[in-house]
Each structure stands twice: as structure tokens, then as C-alpha cells.
Amino acid sequence: MSRSLLVGPFNRVEGDLEVRLELSDGQVAAARVTAPMYRGIERLLAGRPPLDALVIAPRICGICSVAQSSAAARALGDAMALAAPANGRIAADLILACENAADHLTHFYLFFMPDFAHRDYRERPWHDEAARRYKAMGGEVAKAASAARLRFLHVMGILAGKWPHSLALQPGGITKSIDLGERMRLLGILNEFRNYLEGQTFGDSLERIAALDSAAALQAWAAEKAPTAGDLRFFLTIADDLGLSQWGRGPARFLSFGGPGEAGGQWQDGKPGGLDLAGLREDLEYTWMDGGGLHPAVGVTEPKADKAEGYSWCKAPRLAGRSFEVGALARRMVAGHPLIRELVAASAGRGNVRDRVVARLLELALLVPAMENWVRLLGGQGAFCHSGDMVKKADGVGLVEAARGSLGHWLSVDGGRISRYQVVAPTTWNFSPRDAGGNPGPLEEALVGAPVGPGEDHPLIVQHIVRSFDPCMSCTVH
Amino acid sequence: MSALGAEPAGLVETLERAGIHLLWHPSLSEEGGPAALDVLEDCRCGRRGFDVLCVEGAILEGPNGTGGFHILGGSGRPMVRWVEDLAKRARYVLAVGSCAGYGGMLAAEPNSLEAVGLQFAGDEAGGLLGDGGCGTAGLPVINIAGCPPHPGWLVETLMALSLGQFRAEDLDGFGRPRFWANHLAHHGCNRNEYYEFKASAAEPSQNGCLMENLGCKATQAPGDCNLRVWNGGGSCTNGGFACINCTSPGFEDPTGSFLETPKIAGIPVGLPVDMPKAWFVALSALSKSATPERVRKNAREDRIVVPPRQRGP
Numbered sequence: 001m002s003r004s005l006l007v008g009p010f011n012r013v014e015g016d017l018e019v020r021l022e023l024s025d026g027q028v029a030a031a032r033v034t035a036p037m038y039r040g041i042e043r044l045l046a047g048r049p050p051l052d053a054l055v056i057a058p059r060i061c062g063i064c065s066v067a068q069s070s071a072a073a074r075a076l077g078d079a080m081a082l083a084a085p086a087n088g089r090i091a092a093d094l095i096l097a098c099e100n101a102a103d104h105l106t107h108f109y110l111f112f113m114p115d116f117a118h119r120d121y122r123e124r125p126w127h128d129e130a131a132r133r134y135k136a137m138g139g140e141v142a143k144a145a146s147a148a149r150l151r152f153l154h155v156m157g158i159l160a161g162k163w164p165h166s167l168a169l170q171p172g173g174i175t176k177s178i179d180l181g182e183r184m185r186l187l188g189i190l191n192e193f194r195n196y197l198e199g200q201t202f203g204d205s206l207e208r209i210a211a212l213d214s215a216a217a218l219q220a221w222a223a224e225k226a227p228t229a230g231d232l233r234f235f236l237t238i239a240d241d242l243g244l245s246q247w248g249r250g251p252a253r254f255l256s257f258g259g260p261g262e263a264g265g266q267w268q269d270g271k272p273g274g275l276d277l278a279g280l281r282e283d284l285e286y287t288w289m290d291g292g293g294l295h296p297a298v299g300v301t302e303p304k305a306d307k308a309e310g311y312s313w314c315k316a317p318r319l320a321g322r323s324f325e326v327g328a329l330a331r332r333m334v335a336g337h338p339l340i341r342e343l344v345a346a347s348a349g350r351g352n353v354r355d356r357v358v359a360r361l362l363e364l365a366l367l368v369p370a371m372e373n374w375v376r377l378l379g380g381q382g383a384f385c386h387s388g389d390m391v392k393k394a395d396g397v398g399l400v401e402a403a404r405g406s407l408g409h410w411l412s413v414d415g416g417r418i419s420r421y422q423v424v425a426p427t428t429w430n431f432s433p434r435d436a437g438g439n440p441g442p443l444e445e446a447l448v449g450a451p452v453g454p455g456e457d458h459p460l461i462v463q464h465i466v467r468s469f470d471p472c473m474s475c476t477v478h
Numbered sequence: 479m480s481a482l483g484a485e486p487a488g489l490v491e492t493l494e495r496a497g498i499h500l501l502w503h504p505s506l507s508e509e510g511g512p513a514a515l516d517v518l519e520d521c522r523c524g525r526r527g528f529d530v531l532c533v534e535g536a537i538l539e540g541p542n543g544t545g546g547f548h549i550l551g552g553s554g555r556p557m558v559r560w561v562e563d564l565a566k567r568a569r570y571v572l573a574v575g576s577c578a579g580y581g582g583m584l585a586a587e588p589n590s591l592e593a594v595g596l597q598f599a600g601d602e603a604g605g606l607l608g609d610g611g612c613g614t615a616g617l618p619v620i621n622i623a624g625c626p627p628h629p630g631w632l633v634e635t636l637m638a639l640s641l642g643q644f645r646a647e648d649l650d651g652f653g654r655p656r657f658w659a660n661h662l663a664h665h666g667c668n669r670n671e672y673y674e675f676k677a678s679a680a681e682p683s684q685n686g687c688l689m690e691n692l693g694c695k696a697t698q699a700p701g702d703c704n705l706r707v708w709n710g711g712g713s714c715t716n717g718g719f720a721c722i723n724c725t726s727p728g729f730e731d732p733t734g735s736f737l738e739t740p741k742i743a744g745i746p747v748g749l750p751v752d753m754p755k756a757w758f759v760a761l762s763a764l765s766k767s768a769t770p771e772r773v774r775k776n777a778r779e780d781r782i783v784v785p786p787r788q789r790g791p
Contacts, residue, residue, distance in 0.1 A: 006552060007511055007552065008510075008511060008551030008552025008553075009504070009510060009511065009514055009515070009550055009551035009552045009553065010510055010511075010551060010552075011503075011504050011505070011506075011507050011508075011509065011510040011514055012504075012505060012506065012507070012510070013505075014479075014505065016548070016549070016550070016551045017551050018551035018552045034551070036548070036549035036550075036551050037538075037547065037548045037549070037557075038538075038547045038548070038591070039547075039584060039591070040584075040590055040591055041583075041584075043588075043590065044583075044584075044586045044587065044588070044590075048735075049734070049735035049736075049738070051735060051736070051737045051738075052735055052736050052737070054736075054737065055722060055736040055737070056583065056586075059583045059625060062479035062480060062626060063479045065479075088683075106482070110482075110505070110506060111505070114508055115508075117508065118508065135508070136506060136507055136508035137490045137500055137503070137506055137507065137508075138490075143487070143488065143490065143491045146482065146487070146488025146489070146490065146491065147486075147487050147488050147491070149482070149483070149488070150482075150483040150484070150485065150488055150709075151710070153483055153709050153710075154709050154710030154711065155709075156709045156712065157707070157708055157709030157710040157711040157712030158710075158711065158712065159717075160712070160717055161708065161712040161713055161714050161715075161716055161717015161718065161719060162708035162709050162712045162713060162714065162717065163480075163483075163708075163709055164479060164480055164626055165480075165625060165626055165724075166714075166717060166719070167714065167717070167719035167720065167722075167737070168717045168718065168719060170682045170683075172682070173682075173683065174682075174683065174718070175682045175683050175717060175718030175719045176683055176716075176717060176718030176780070177683060177780040177781055179781070189710075303541070303547075303590075305541045305544075305546050305547070383683070383780060384683045384780055385681070385682050385683035385780070387681040387682065457511065457512050458510060458511030458512055458513065463510065
């Protein structure tokens with residue numbers, strides 16, 4: 001028996017999203033992912049003074065604001081041949097890490113886990129506890145997570161003035177020097193956040209979580225205490241019960257632009273590879289736009305709302321003709337974290353709902369100690385910002401790992417003005433529509449095979465798969 | 479997303495403590511899909527009463543007035559139509575952010591999205607809902623302006639509404655709550671001494687005043703950003719960068735660049751509000767001539783190189 005199902009609006013994702021499912025024999029046979037909003041921010045950047053990108057780009061998104069800001073600053077720095085001094089670079093890394101960690105926390109507690117409190121799961125043995133902890137707008141643990149998040153974001157008050165939409169990140173560094181008292185306050189905030197994560201999220205030290213190096217080690221760690229001891233353990237219990245490692249398998253290709261101490265690269269055909277973006281193209285066959293098939297360095301954004309074959313405002317980035325998954329899972333795959341490599345290998349090399357969540361929590365355990373270390377490296381007599389002259393004519397590229405994955409800005413300056421600005425955001429990769437070859441985007445591929453019962457009009461498994469990518473539609477439809 | 483960080487306990491808990499219940503929120507609610515559409519449809523048809531409609535994001539009327547640039551997922555209906563309908567049923571309507579209030583960044587030139595605010599298109603009254611009273615209580619749209627607005631501006635407005643303590647006269651001419659819009663972002667700026675002596679920064683990360691060279695509009699911008707502070711202790715100027723007057727309509731299209739102060743004959747074009755130009759010029763010249771060496775030097779450094787002179791008791 002076949003039917004078609006339109007799923008939306010999706011709540012607890014950032015921005016607007018709907019998904020059309022073709023169902024056959026109780027399974028998803030095909031999925032089409034629609035971004036139903038267009039924002040045109042690339043177009044309004046054209047003609048502006050180059051540094052205006054620092055103001056406009058972060059406003060692409062209220063939750064990935066610093067990532068956008070960071071990519072814009074790097075693209076401008078690249079165009080100006082300007083590099084930040086060590087203090088400025090470390091402070092900028094701290095600001096981006098703070099946003100990424102806060103976003104991972106927000107995703108886990110406020111966007112992803114509340115689905116397990118749904119009444120459709122009321123027969124499951126873990127349901128009542130999940131509802132007590134994570135119920136949307138009422139769960140005790142979710143509320144405490146919000147409070148922990150806002151105190152952690154005090155890092156931004158010190159380093160970036162405010163969050164979101166800071167102008168602290170500049171092509172040559174950051175706009176303020178951080179004094180001794182501020183560094184000590186940063187350590188205090190990080191310590192409080194560490195205590196929260198160790199007490200509530202993990203029930204263990206961050207170092208212990210970061211060092212879990214195999215599926216067996218993760219399993220043994222989980223078995224050490226009661227299944228409710230810490231939210232990671234509790235999630236693994238739920239994931240086992242629901243078989244979340246079976247669903248949401250991606251394209252088996254992963255991309256990361258790298259970060260502090262980590263090289264960018266890709267993973268496909270079961271092997272790592274270097275980062276080469278020469279073969280990057282944005283396909284527009286099913287996008288409500290004209291043109292297509294161009295590298296973002298020469299790309300265009302020409303909306304065409306009445307394009308008959310179009311079904312999304314999202315472009316379809318492809319590297320050498322292939323789709324790639326981006327995000328925490330892809331980052332840990334490329335960086336070679338042994339636990340993540342093993343989990344993904346056990347999932348036909350594709351990863352799944354559970355693996356994406358584990359990778360995100362693992363990154364929380366990696367990021368906070370890294371941040372503590374960076375704060376200790378700040379200071380001395382070194383500058384926090386170098387200045388340089390704006391160029392009349394140049395091109396620049398800014399590549400960043402946002403919480404949700406690889407973010408790139410491609411900028412051209414001509415006559416002292418921005419002549420072209422193209423953004424390829426993480427969810428543009430993950431939630432792209434089909435390309436001219438008919439190849440689905442990563443989410444479209446991941447939804448195939450998901451079980452949907454005859455009466456279901458808003459299937460929870462589809463919710464889990466969609467949210468496991470932590471989509472940001474606002475960035476997607478920049 | 480800014481609002482999620484409402485102090486002291488996060489948005490949901492802080493509102494709950496004040497007896498304010500969120501009926502539906504796209505980022506926070508459990509209900510999605512048909513259940514979410516049911517909530518919205520019930521509110522739209524009057525089957526379910528609610529007090530406040532909060533709209534975030536510019537109203538996109540394009541392309542060609544169809545609203546097709548923004549369809550509410552799963553509904554097939556432009557968001558602009560949902561907002562129009564829901565606004566008729568709400569007691570109060572809040573525009574959260576300068577986009578919802580005035581069009582904001584998405585309405586920047588050339589505004590190919592046909593973006594407007596709820597009751598303003600830029601600084602012109604009108605917008606989607608027209609001038610005057612709106613919502614069943616008859617108040618105009620309350621513009622919690624800013625890009626982003628401070629979480630406190632939203633939470634405190636909602637609390638005042640719930641206590642029946644918010645009146646039409648609590649709004650300024652652009653629909654902003656006066657409790658924060660009667661201040662200027664300049665008030666409480668930690669660079670005040672540099673401002674007083676016109677000791678200016680020339681490059682990012684320097685300590686000096688940001689007004690003369692680096693585009694700061696805090697002396698013109700409504701907001702108590704430096705009085706209540708952001709994220710535990712920050713603000714734009716405290717972070718070392720310009721206030722871009724994000725609480726005002728039209729902030730998205732500045733004269734020249736955002737981060738460079740436009741000048742005529744060396745004098746900034748955008749003078750502090752309420753300040754006669756001749757006096758500004760005269761006082762600037764006077765204060766520049768009186769600038770202590772300490773302030774002059776520190777203004778162009780990224781650390782304090784000359785500390786205040788030590789004095790005995």
C-alpha cells in the first residue's frame with residue numbers, strides 16, 4: 001500500500017522545514033525535503049563596503065551567529081591577507097567553541113530529547129522518567145539545562161560583548177584584549193559548566209568520556225551505573241530500546257573543514273581523504289532558483305519562485321558530484337575519534353540517529369577542557385588584533401566548523417565593494433534537495449526505510465531522524 | 479535565540495515563575511505537524527483564546543505580494559496570512575526584534591523580499607497591520623526592537639502585560655517600551671572617560687571611544703544595553719565594537735559603512751541626539767585640548783599603559 005505524507009511544520013528545529021514522504025509497505029520509499037522560506041541575504045551583501053559583512057553575515061542566524069561571523073571574518077582576512085595574532089586567534093576560537101558547545105547542549109536538552117516524552121511512548125519503561133526530565137517546556141532537567149546554558153554564555157559577555165550578533169570577531173583578531181581578571185572569570189564560568197556536565201549530563205569526568213575509544217568501551221561504561229545515571233547513559237538506554245542505531249543512516253560520506261588543532265578533510269568509500277573544494281558545485285535543479293552548477297566562488301543566487309520542478313529554497317552542494325554529511329559526527333569521523341569511527345563502521349559506514357547524538361555529546365566533553373586550556377594560553381603582552389587595509393579588488397574564502405557542520409563563505413571585492421557573496425551552510429549540505437543526477441540529499445537518503453505505520457501522520461521516527469542532524473533552516477535559506 | 483538566555487532561569491522557567499504560559503513556540507514546544515497546526519488553527523478561528531502573539535522575523539510579502547517567500551511548513555499558507563489572522567485574535571501583539579517591528583536586516587536595500595514590519599515599513603508607519611490600535615486590547619504593536627533584543631526587554635514587557643501594568647503611554651513613537659527605550663545605549667558605557675575627552679580609538683581592540691572613527695552610534699541609539707548589560711556583563715561597546723543602533727528602524731542601511739564613522743570636514747555626521755552641532759564642535763575642541771595624557775595614550779592602546787596617578791588618602 002502506498003501513500004504520500006506531508007510532515008510539517010517541524011518544531012524544535014531552527015527555522016522552517018517540511019518533508020514530503022512517499023510511503024510504501026509501511027516504510028519511507030522516498031523523501032523530499034523542503035525549505036519553504038527564502039531570505040536572500042547574499043544578494044543584499046552585494047554592493048556594500050566589505051566590512052559590512054561582519055554586521056550582516058551573523059544576522060543570517062540567531063543560533064549560528066558566531067559561526068557566520070567567524071566565516072565572514074576569515075573570508076575578509078583572506079581577501080586582505082591579514083592574519084590574527086595568537087591572542088586574537090585563541091580568543092576567537094574560544095568564542096566559536098562557546099557557541100558550538102552551547103548549541104550542542106541546546107540541541108540535546110531542548111530540541112532532541114523532548115520527543116521521548118511524547119505520549120506515544122507511554123508504554124515504554126523509560127517514558128515517565130524521560131517525561132519528568134525532558135518534557136518540552138516543563139522537564140526538570142531541560143529547565144536546569146537552560147539555566148546552565150545561560151550561565152555558560154556569560155563567556156560571551158566577557159569575550160564577545162554579547163551573544164548573538166557580536167562584532168568582536170574581526171579579520172585581524174578580536175576587538176578587545178582580555179585582562180587577568182577576565183581570564184579568571186572565564187575559568188570560573190567554564191568550571192561551573194564542567195561541573196554541570198559532569199554531574200548531570202555524563203555522571204563522570206569529561207576526560208573519561210573523551211577517552212572512550214571503542215563501542216565496547218562505551219557499552220562497558222554505560223553498564224557501570226544505573227541506566228538513569230546521567231543523561232548520556234539514559235539516552236543510550238532509550239536508543240537501545242528503540243533501535244535508534246538502525247535508523248537515519250546517511251550517505252556514508254563525511255566532510256569537515258577542521259578546527260583548532262584538527263585538519264579538515266573528508267571521509268568516503270571507507271577511507272579518509274584531504275580537503276579539496278575545487279570540485280564543489282551548487283546544483284540548483286530542484287531549487288527555486290535560476291542557473292546552477294557553479295562553484296560558490298563564482299556562484300549566483302537568482303530566486304525563481306515559479307520554477308515548476310523546484311521543491312526547496314535550499315541549494316544542493318555536491319563535492320565531485322556527491323552529497324556529504326556534515327556536523328559533529330562528520331567532524332569526529334574526519335578527526336579520527338576511535339569511538340565514532342567504530343560506531344559508524346558498525347552502521348554500514350553511514351552513521352545513524354544514535355551516533356549523531358553521541359558525537360555531539362562527545363564534542364561537549366572535548367570542547368570544555370580545550371576551552372579551559374585556551375584560556376590559560378591567553379594573555380602576555382601580545383596583541384589581540386592586527387589591523388590592515390581593505391583591498392579594492394580581491395577574493396576571499398572563510399571556512400569554519402559551526403556546531404551543525406561545515407560553513408563556508410566565498411567573497412569577492414571589486415572597486416572596494418562586495419561584488420559577490422556566497423554562503424554554503426551546514427544544513428545546506430545535510431538537507432539539500434536532489435541534484436540533476438537525481439541523487440538525494442543526506443537527509444532524503446537517511447529517511448528512506450524509516451518505518452511509518454498506517455495511521456501515523458507525524459511519525460516520531462521521522463522526527464528523530466530529522467532532528468538527529470540538528471538542522472538550522474535559517475542558515476540554509478540565507 | 480537571544481530570548482532563551484533570559485535571566486535568571488532561562489526563558490520558559492522565568493516566564494512560568496511570572497505565571498506566563500507559552501501556548502506554542504516553534505523552538506520549544508512539543509507539538510509539531512498536525513498538532514501544531516491544530517493549535518494555530520484553533521487560535522486563528524477563535525476556538526482557543528490567547529493573550530499575546532509574539533512575531534519574530536520580518537514579514538515577507540514577496541514575491542509580488544504573494545507571501546510565497548515564507549510558507550509555514552506543512553500548512554501551504556504564507557506566514558504573512560497566518561500573522562494577519564492571529565493578530566486579530568490576540569489581546570496584544572508583540573514584534574520581537576527589529577525585523578518583525580520594522581523590516582530590519584531583511585528589508586535592507588534593495589528589499590527584493592518585500593519585507594516589512596508589523597506596523598512599520600522602516601520608519602514609515604503602516605507595515606502589514608496598518609497604523610493605530612491592534613489586538614483586542616487596542617494597544618499598538620509593541621516593538622521589542624533590537625537585533626537581537628535584550629531578553630529582559632521581552633520578559634519584562636510580558637510580565638507587565640500580564641499584571642495589567644502596561645499602557646499605551648509606555649510606548650515611544652516607534653512602539654518601543656519606554657522602560658528601556660528612554661535610555662541611550664551610551665548611558666553607562668565603560669568608555670565614558672574617553673568619550674568625555676574625545677580620546678578615540680582608531681583601530682579595533684583599542685580602548686578609546688568608538689564614536690569618532692569606528693561607527694559607534696550609542697549616543698543616538700535607544701536602549702539600556704550598558705545599564706542592564708548582556709550575557710552576565712557585556713555590551714557592544716564593552717566588547718570593543720560599535721553600537722550600530724539596531725533598535726532603530728532603518729539601522730540596516732547606514733550612511734556609508736557600519737563600522738566607519740561618516741564625517742564631513744572631520745566632524746561626525748551623526749551627532750549625539752539632542753546636542754546642538756555648534757556646541758558639540760565647541761565642546762569637542764575644548765575637551766580634546768584638556769585630554770589628560772593618560773587618557774590620550776590609553777585610547778590608542780589595547781591595554782592600560784598609563785594607570786591613574788596614585789593618590790594618598
